[in-house]
Amino acid sequence: MALIDSFGRAIRYLRVSVTDRCNLQCDYCRPAGEPILPTHEQLLTLEEIARLGRIFVGLGIDRIRLTGGEPLLRRNLVTLVGNLAAIPGLHELSLTTNALLLDRFALALRQAGLQRVNISLDTLDPATFFRITQGGDVLRVLAGIEAAVAAGLHPVKINMVVMRGVNDHEIPNMIAFAVQHGLVLRFIETMPVGRAGLNSAERYVSADEIVALARAGDGQEWIPVLHPKEQGSGPARYFRIPGSMAEVGIISARSRHFCDTCNRMRLTSRGELVLCLGGMDQVDLKTSMRGGATDAELAALILDAVLRKPQRHHFELGADSGSAWNMSGLGG
Numbered sequence: 624m625a626l627i628d629s630f631g632r633a634i635r636y637l638r639v640s641v642t643d644r645c646n647l648q649c650d651y652c653r654p655a656g657e658p659i660l661p662t663h664e665q666l667l668t669l670e671e672i673a674r675l676g677r678i679f680v681g682l683g684i685d686r687i688r689l690t691g692g693e694p695l696l697r698r699n700l701v702t703l704v705g706n707l708a709a710i711p712g713l714h715e716l717s718l719t720t721n722a723l724l725l726d727r728f729a730l731a732l733r734q735a736g737l738q739r740v741n742i743s744l745d746t747l748d749p750a751t752f753f754r755i756t757q758g759g760d761v762l763r764v765l766a767g768i769e770a771a772v773a774a775g776l777h778p779v780k781i782n783m784v785v786m787r788g789v790n791d792h793e794i795p796n797m798i799a800f801a802v803q804h805g806l807v808l809r810f811i812e813t814m815p816v817g818r819a820g821l822n823s824a825e826r827y828v829s830a831d832e833i834v835a836l837a838r839a840g841d842g843q844e845w846i847p848v849l850h851p852k853e854q855g856s857g858p859a860r861y862f863r864i865p866g867s868m869a870e871v872g873i874i875s876a877r878s879r880h881f882c883d884t885c886n887r888m889r890l891t892s893r894g895e896l897v898l899c900l901g902g903m904d905q906v907d908l909k910t911s912m913r914g915g916a917t918d919a920e921l922a923a924l925i926l927d928a929v930l931r932k933p934q935r936h937h938f939e940l941g942a943d944s945g946s947a948w949n950m951s952g953l954g955g
């Protein structure tokens with residue numbers, strides 16, 4: 624069983640935002656004064672998320688990633704992880720987090736069935752981190768990374784959004800940090816998603832430039848790595864750093880889009896199924912669910928929605944890209 628869209632792509636990956644709240648305010652992600660948070664009533668309950676999870680997996684989704692906002696702020700997240708991990712047919716359950724609270728939760732999450740984490744970390748410099756996140760303490764993130772590794776969440780991937788004049792000079796340091804700690808580092812181009820994303824477009828650094836900055840100094844050729852598991856299912860291109868076992872990935876959503884292999888959809892914390900990060904089309908599953916829809920009726924809605932997934936985003940058009948979502952509400 625697989626969800627096939629109208630361009631023949633098999634959709635196997637669902638990102639689920641469990642909250643719009645965040646304990647950081649990264650200036651490229653979350654515009655000042657926003658978002659208007661959902662009320663308790665508007666949020667999907669954990670039971671509703673688990674029910675939708677079962678329906679999606681029944682339709683062929685085999686990977687779920689929990690995100691937010693900051694997912695670790697959602698109360699009883701460990702219970703949700705346990706309930707999702709128990710769904711037969713779900714092969715991978717992962718989490719994207721800023722890791723501020725991860726030292727408290729890593730082991731319990733692992734024991735509940737979480738397999739791996741992606742941690743957002745744009746800088747190792749405490750002052751720069753404080754500035755980008757508007758008040759965050761990078762030491763908390765480092766403690767979270769250590770806890771994730773110790774808990775056996777593997778691999779631990781670090782996502783670094785590269786921004787001109789902000790952290791682009793830190794690329795070599797970040798690589799050294801990743802090599803030292805056995806982490807998979809991924810560089811991400813800024814995306815013009817939501818008002819904050821549009822505002823940060825002027826700091827955009829292309830993937831080619833990121834590679835050039837990373838290799839400046841060592842001058843060695845990076846060796847492209849093909850991951851059978853990632854091929855066609857992940858957006859990153861991976862390279863091995865010569866002289867080490869470490870790998871870095873580049874996610875070039877803008878300069879070299881990977882829409883033809885897109886395999887994902889997103890579920891917001893309010894129960895809207897979002898078909899593309901670069902478009903506004905969505906299907907409200909919560910209202911149908913609360914109106915008494917059966918599992919079969921919800922599955923039919925999802926099957927219909929998949930056929931509306933657009934062929935690609937148009938981030939290259941910047942402000943006209945058609946996406947007014949806030950990344951903090953969609954989960955990246």
Ligand code: SAM
Nearest residue numbers: 652691692693720721743813814820950954955
């Ligand atoms: N709070 C969690 C975290 O910090 O990882 C999960 C949510 S956050 C929205 C998910 C990812 O989206 C982060 O890695 C963040 O860097 C990325 N992101 C947010 N806005 C972005 C933008 N405009 N361009 C590229 N990546 C962005």
